[in-house]
Amino acid sequence: MKDNDSVTRTTDFMKAKFADESSGHDWWHLYRVWNLAKHIATKEKGVDLLVVELAALLHDIADWKFYDDDEAGPKAAQKWLSSIDVDPDIIAKVEDIVRHISFKGANVKSKLSTLEGYIVSDADKLDAIGAIGIARAFAYGGSADRIMYDPDRKPKHHDSFEAYKNDKTGTINHFYDKLLLLKDRMYTKTGKQIAIHRHEFMENYLKEFYAEWEGEL
Numbered sequence: 001m002k003d004n005d006s007v008t009r010t011t012d013f014m015k016a017k018f019a020d021e022s023s024g025h026d027w028w029h030l031y032r033v034w035n036l037a038k039h040i041a042t043k044e045k046g047v048d049l050l051v052v053e054l055a056a057l058l059h060d061i062a063d064w065k066f067y068d069d070d071e072a073g074p075k076a077a078q079k080w081l082s083s084i085d086v087d088p089d090i091i092a093k094v095e096d097i098v099r100h101i102s103f104k105g106a107n108v109k110s111k112l113s114t115l116e117g118y119i120v121s122d123a124d125k126l127d128a129i130g131a132i133g134i135a136r137a138f139a140y141g142g143s144a145d146r147i148m149y150d151p152d153r154k155p156k157h158h159d160s161f162e163a164y165k166n167d168k169t170g171t172i173n174h175f176y177d178k179l180l181l182l183k184d185r186m187y188t189k190t191g192k193q194i195a196i197h198r199h200e201f202m203e204n205y206l207k208e209f210y211a212e213w214e215g216e217l
Contacts, residue, residue: 006086007050010057013080017061023143024136025060029127033059036123036194043190044115051090051116054081055097059124064102065144074099097121103128103178105164106157110185122191125182130198133179134205141171148172149213175206 011034018027037056041047058080062072069075074095081091093116100111101121112121127133141148147170155176158164169177183199186192211217 006081006084007053007057009084010054010080014057014061022139024139025063025065029136030057030060032127032132033120033123036126037120040119040122040188040190044119044188046115047119048090048093048116051093051097051114052119054086054090055094055101055116055120056123058094059098059101059120061098065140071099103164103182104161105159106177106181107159108161108164112187118187119191122186122188125186126191126194126198129179129182129195130201133198134202137171137174137179141174144168146170149209151213172206172209175202 014030015027018025018030021027034053034056037052038049041049041052058073058077060073061080062076064070064073077098078091078095081094093114096114097112097117097120100117101124103125104110110121112118128136138148140146146168149170149172153169153173155169155173156163156167157177158167164177167177179202180199183192183195186195208217
């Protein structure tokens with residue numbers, strides 16, 4: 001299959017699959033990550049753009065947060081790409097990115113190892129911070145029955161994926177156990193540059209949140 005055809009078919013497939021998703025992991029999240037990844041890729045040399053595009057579109061095809069099987073994502077990506085006759089080498093590279101892209105705890109080292117993986121990861125992380133990132137955090141928190149904030153529950157930096165996965169802390173704590181850490185975990189120069197403003201926006205939002213919480217504003 002031609003590269004453009006596989007991207008077009010994957011775009012149509014994911015748009016239909018996630019059109020009504022409401023946890024912040026919807027089609028428009030995929031669309032933004034796809035566009036950001038393509039933008040970052042233009043600033044790098046030696047990038048396999050097909051791998052970047054397909055991995056960006058498929059990175060949340062079966063997110064571990066919604067499945068008991070941590071391998072659900074790679075399996076679903078492999079099944080889809082095989083069904084449209086994508087080259088097996090491309091499929092393997094996309095699978096690897098889908099398998100390792102998710103944040104798995106503050107003290108858990110990422111296993112991404114390719115430039116294409118770094119690019120898609122940066123695009124995904126960027127959509128988790130800033131104004132849209134804040135909106136997505138609260139959308140997911142609501143969908144997962146998590147409280148908004150409890151000052152008596154302190155945030156944690158998790159040492160394992162299991163600890164991170166099973167922590168049901170509130171959404172504000174999620175800023176500290178993940179979102180505020182992402183600026184310093186960008187791989188690419190472009191990702192680092194974009195993250196600065198979005199990180200600052202989150203810091204200002206939290207200042208406003210706490211002031212309103214205490215009735216100061």
